[in-house]
Amino acid sequence: MPFSQDHKRAFEGDRGENTGGMGGIAPLFLSDSMEKEIKEILQKTVYALKDQGAEYKGVLYAGLMITKNGPKVLEYNCRFGDPETQVLLRLLNSDLYQICLACCNGNLNEIQIEWSNKCASGFVIASNGYPNSFTKGAKISGIPVDSDEVVTFFAGVKKSADGTLQNSGGRVLCVTAIGKSFYDAKTKALEVVEKINFSEKFYRRDIGRFVMSKKNSMSYESAGVNISEGNALVDSIKSACKDTLIPGTEQIGGFGALIDLKKAGFTDPLLVLGMDGVGTKLEIASEVGNFSSLGYDLVGMCVNDVLCHGAAPIAFLDYYVTGKLKKEEAAEVICGIAKACKEVGAALVGGETAEMPGVYSPKQWDLAGCCIAAKEREWPTLPEFDNIRIDDVIIGIASNGLHSNGFSLVRKIFKESGITFDKPTPWNANITFGDELLRPTKLYVKPLLQLVTSNQIKALSHITGGGLLENVPRILPQTLSAEIDCKKLHILEVFKWLQKAGDIEAKEMFRTFNCGIGMVAVLDPSKASFVLAEIEKAGIHAYEIGKICKKSESGKSIKLQNIEDVFDFGDTGIVVQKRANVAVFISGTGSNMINLINQASNPSSHCTIRLVICNKPEAKGLERARERGIEAICIPHGDDRHVFENKIYQELIKRDIDFICLAGFMRILTGEFTQKWVNRIINIHPSLLPSFKGKDAVKLALEAGVKVTGCTAHFVSEEVDAGKIIAQEVVAVEDNDDEKTLHTKIQEKEHSMFPKVMEIVAKSIVFSI
Template identity: 30%
Template sequence: MGAYCPCPLITPEQLADVKEQVIQRAVDGLKAEGIKYVGVLYAGMMVTKSGPMTLEFNCRFGDPETQVLMMLLETDLYTIMKACVGGTLKQVQVKWETENCAVGVVIASKGYPETSTKGCVISGLSQVQNRPNTVVFHSGVARGANDSLVTAGGRVLLVAAKRGSLRTAASVATSAAAAIDFPGAQYRKDIAHKAFSKLNGLSYLEAGVDIDAAAQLVRTIEPVATATHRRGVLGRLGCYSGLFQLSAMDSRFKDPVLVQGTDGVGTKLKIAEITQKYDTLGQDLVAMCVNDILCAGAEPFAFLDYMACGRLQLNTATEIIKGIAHACALSGCALLGGETAEMPSMYDVGKYDLAGFAVGVVDNMKQLPRMKEIRGGDVVLAFPSTGVHSNGYSLVQKIMAETGHSFHEKAPFSTTNKTFGEEFLEPTGIYVKALMPAVKKGLVKGLAHITGGGLLENIPRILPPGVKVKLDALKFKIKPIFGWLQAKGMVSDFEMLRTFNCGVGMIAIVDPVCLNEFLSTVDDVVDVVGSVHVIGKEGGHQVVVDNFKQAMAPLVTPYCAGVNAPQKSLSYKDSGVDIEAGDSLVSMIKPLARSTSRSGVLGGLGGFGGCFQLKAIEQEYKDPVLVLAADGVGTKLKIAQLINKHSTIGIDLVAMCVNDILCNGAAPLTFLDYFACGSLDVNVAKDVVSGVAEGCKQSSAALIGGETAEMPGMYEAGVYDIAGFALGVVERTHILPRINDITVGDIVIGLPSNGVHSNGFSLIHSLMKKNNLTLNDKAPFSEEGLTLGEELIKPTRIYVGSVVGALQRGYVKAVAHITGGGLLENIPRVIPESVRVRLNAHWWNVHPVFAWIADAGTVKDEEMLRTFNCGIGMVLIVSPEHQAEVMNISRSFGAMVIGSVQARPAGGARVIVDNFASALDFTRRMPLLTNKKVAVLVSGNGSNLQALIDSTRDRSQCMCAEVALVISNKKDVYALKRAEDANIPSLVFNHKDYASREEFDRAVSKALEAHRIDLVCLAGYMRILSAEFVAKWKGRLINIHPSLLPRHPGLHAQRQCLEAGDTLSGCTVHFVDEGMDTGPIITQERVPVHPEDTVETLTARIHTAEHRAYPRALRLVATSRARLNSQGQIIMS
């Protein structure tokens, strides 16, 4: 009764598949059979839950589905037809309108489709035909009296309209149909309405996250980042992590120590936002990190950035990253990668936060500070700052607000006629190139980067007990900007020295014997500003600044006159930054960090950088490559903040980073975190860090440092953002992905997710708003009766423990962490262009949360697969011969085969997911399915019984079955103890108590019926079943056999396998029939046979495969996905 195009119900991937597998094959078939056909040929398709299915082929050009296409055909139809007849169609470029939609509504006669009414006069045609982009196709129409048009068939007319949207086209076509009339006329008013739900469904883009914009940013900045690369850099941007080959570093390092630092730029960002000037922020970010690790004596060699925003503005982001790249070049480190997080529900458009992560290296014997060598008489030198640098900006903005100044005004203290904004945005100085030569020569005892805490709190970080530093402020090069700040804010001397750098960007402590050599080595301005003294009995502070008031007087005086001054002296705390709270947090989290320590970690929290000694792992690696990753947890943070549950979000943070470095084959070593907030709630921050520590324990990574940034005005009360930086190591020969090794026939293994993990939450926030839901509402999909908040906050799974073993053995060709971009965009990152991955969604459990998302947000299948993990958190690609080993190693996380690698047709999809709609539908129906009661028949140890018990009790596996009874033909077997421990009823039947096999089986069958058993599993049941028993339980009786049937049926299958010289064995789960292991096969799992195998070793290997295969088969049977038809043949759905 109508048609429309294009149709959003079929995905581009499905459409390409139809083109290849249906249309092209039909044409190829005609050609192969020598059939010459000139005309129209089109397929009638139905999109089912299992994908597109072919109903029929048609050659009629007058059907509604062909008529509506004519509305969008640009090329002249006659030209096309003539070319078909002449055999020159390939010379005609058939063009279609791609910006419009067309809808056709059939007007039928009374009685259609059973019969039709003829001869009825049609009216209203002229009115409709004059409407723009509206066409009336005549079908069952004839000429009547007075040359009128009358009905002459069932389908009389089709009214077609073309418009820019499907909804508008449908409205216009339906309206036009209403204007045409004849007795008995009928037409449907819902043509194309089924497509509207898909068109109106939520998408990640509509939720405010533009994946394509992020990809465009990577393409734009890749040349900029590549320009910073130095010897040792491997790979490129756009991979999961950055890679650096350690052997490319200075070969003189005898005992290399990695030094890592993380930092941000604080509320200096607000000035950039106000002035729309972002070009210097990148230097600030890099400087804050590399200057810190320089204080450990380390030479920076790698950098990663984290950028969070409300909406990714390409020009702004590019400007920032160009600044980062420029600063990386200044400091000699390579920009290896980063993370851009678009978080519309946490940041307003135009709002940003930045964090950076730098890694450097130093020989252990040359680490700074050399505290034991710092003594009275040492010389203290100062490297001038370029301005305020990147600390104290909350106080800066408080002073600006109190005095009524604008950042666009000319700054009275500027010597170059700059505005306040331009002066305050002067980038932070980078001291690496100036100091590195002197550091390498051993001329420096200690370095202190003057950041948050100023001179008074940063210098003590490098001093041993019992000494102090006396500085003469008259020797500082203090810029006028500090005089203006002190005057206008009436800031005390103490507060100035504890908040700002006051003209000193870096402090160096040098032995007086080395002073001249140091000065000649340093290629920068540097001044002797003080000396080290022994603290006497009188005690006192470790930093004493003399003559500060005198030094500031000429800078302050010009701005003391005037009315624009606050009513009282301002402090950093007045502006919203509580240094004491930050110090308190560090004290609270030090034990948490210590709990994650591992061999190689040097020092603890509180230093300028976190240190890791590479000697701790040198025995494990011949040519180690460092792998670095940065990430955040996106707007999942909003869930934690709204439900006030912060203890697991840190696990998410670690997972997002360490799972990424697994994709390059690396094992995690260390982790640093960045915590940004408006006002520091110490308890909340501690909870977050406790989660980080737990994630580090799960991934064997040491938490060696971090940064807490209190930024009033940047975040609302109770809101915070976090970023993480992980460093791992991999042997160069084991770097993944091995793209060139991936070939057709490779196996795709999936590791199940724990739910949504940490991607797609912006879309979830949108659908909750759309449906007026709150996080306190009960989750309709929760089997545990949890709220939406409790379900959605479940932490991201960490896959280190289940994957590293296989990676280190070289069994895995590629790993894909299924994060933003879902299955459709993450798997292509690790496979060659020549292949595609084909997955079957029936082969894994699609968590109920995803069915809820799809339904509540009317989200298209393709959008689901492009946004969420849909039940698979990590994908491994392995060769068939390594499948069994990898499955054994990763069994603890429920590894399962979910697809394979295929040849990819030119221009075809990189990833195809079959049966996703059907899998979602099964998940929807799960709550309505009753658990099948299963009896397990045993005779021995019962390891397969245990596997069935464990899997049926694991709700995440959605088995739809419960082990309700255990029956043994032997007493005192361990299987009965397993049943007792699991509180499962058990029965023992002694065959000697029965006159015949049939009588024994009848007794067993009677017990099964008494316990209302639905399915029977044979698990090492050492009895031959009677034909009567098999017939009675046919289709409900399954068995497992230790070979790949039909090979080696019967007893001693493992011995048969070894005697036959097989290189492959395994197990088979099958329905039981009257023959010996001849029933229809449900599933199989392969294991390799090694040359040195004995019956015992092969049996043990097959057992591990059985423990995976049997639960999988039971789930298929319990959910009716595997069943027997009336002829005894297996049907898989």
């Protein structure tokens, strides 16, 4: 709950005796250190109740005195009826009944409680003599009907025999009002207070005087603007901003920023400007408490836009505004902006950090950015409308997830489904929905700018709000249209989940989300292979998704083919098939790999084969995987095992791999690598471990004269063939068996066992909603 402040003394100016409270205001803003100290006190109390087994379901709030030595606890209260709680209720947007129900059911953590951004004031009307002996029985008149802005709470009121209302207690009524400021709320409440009449009533007019007094308004900090916090923020981000500087730009701190385009390497430049924000993705970041990716989102939204005009980002400015500045959160965001700027070669030359209490609530904030880019006059100016032809190729360049669009709909889906952001995703139990939704926007400048300046690309479309349907037509000539085959699209699991959870039509999905395509490029068919290879070299997946056609009589600028085949419309509930992302390592033909791919193609499977990695470029398994629509890459092992494994690790992380299957991978992994994937690497060994470890297991079994051997599925550990055993299959050793025949029999068992083991491990990872 927000903090509130009551006013105990009976008379204005804090004179007179202490009372139960003559009014209150909310929300009350305290320093970060004070809030932290209060939170620690309350947590200790709750933990102590738990340790003592004192189960309590209800509301518990502390009465605190704020002193120069910190907060002092006066009391705890569970009776939510005083003026300081009545103003809190006026700020509650959520249904109080649902909150009470959640308390009783023990699932309060699963509901979202929303508070108003307005200010609330409450004024108690008391009987003469209160807090001592007071008059009773006076007729009350003038109580208005409650409105959205003003509500009157009854306390010491009774109904007489003739139906009139009379005062019967010390505190009779509390008139509460909400407004855009405390002054606004006070004005509305006092207007009603003055209209209510009964004999010898009294009330205080100065409720909230500490936040509205002239003396305090002379202090910028008392008005809610913390200059010291702002200065501390600047100090914390200076080095990160300085690290982004490029030739021709100046360090942050001046009234403006000069950019010398000649020093930046340009001879005859044109400027291209782009400005954007992150939207309501901020709300999810605030709820999750993770702000690290938002800088990439802001920079990505701007630099990807200017890239579509064939320009290189040179400088960037940000605008960060909030109701209450929190240095740590702001620094996390701005340092993220700096990192993203450095990645695209742009200098973070300045910005504005604004603290605006009264306009924004303490938890409200927003973010915007502006990119200054430049292009040589001789560079292609995209889109090249006059150069786009029928049969030009359209390629899709993979996104990293939702990027920064569609989050208003996302938040609605989560609110209506009751799912919280801390729940693991159905397709990967190692990440939460919050992690998935906060994936940063992919930056396309490095992999694409060189291709643009070298005339490899005719047009680029940044797939933001409006999706493919709205953004692709923006780069096409009036006489042409885009034909995109939806069957070719690699739809990310998060979009499949959102479609089902929100029961969203396919067309609406492609109008709202990027659906896995962050950028679209149009190019000559003869250049497609080269462009795709160059983008893949940069570590970004790209593939052909369609072509340019003559516009039909319907006049549509884009046609999505096979749109009905993309999403499963048979199930519109929120439960999505639970799948783990699997990488398969091979060195040869990949015969066992094929069995794993076939298993994962089963609708009931809990696996998605996201990636095949091979250490030998000539291995047939690479092509066999690609023929089945699986991304397959070759990473030669080279002479340095650590370099080799680090390259593998980076590819796995990019694709959110959950576990690895070694299917004929003829390399021994180092302990450093296996420690990163404890109980996440599966191998099949041709013996009944722990017997006959090592590469000559079949030969050793024959030499030992055993009557049975077999195969073992086990997790890979630093010690060879010593990891935890998952499953085993037995093979009889016949008198006439040799190495070849016995190996063939064991391999048959391996081929049938490995897919089953893959499913066992996947089921242990995935989460069921």
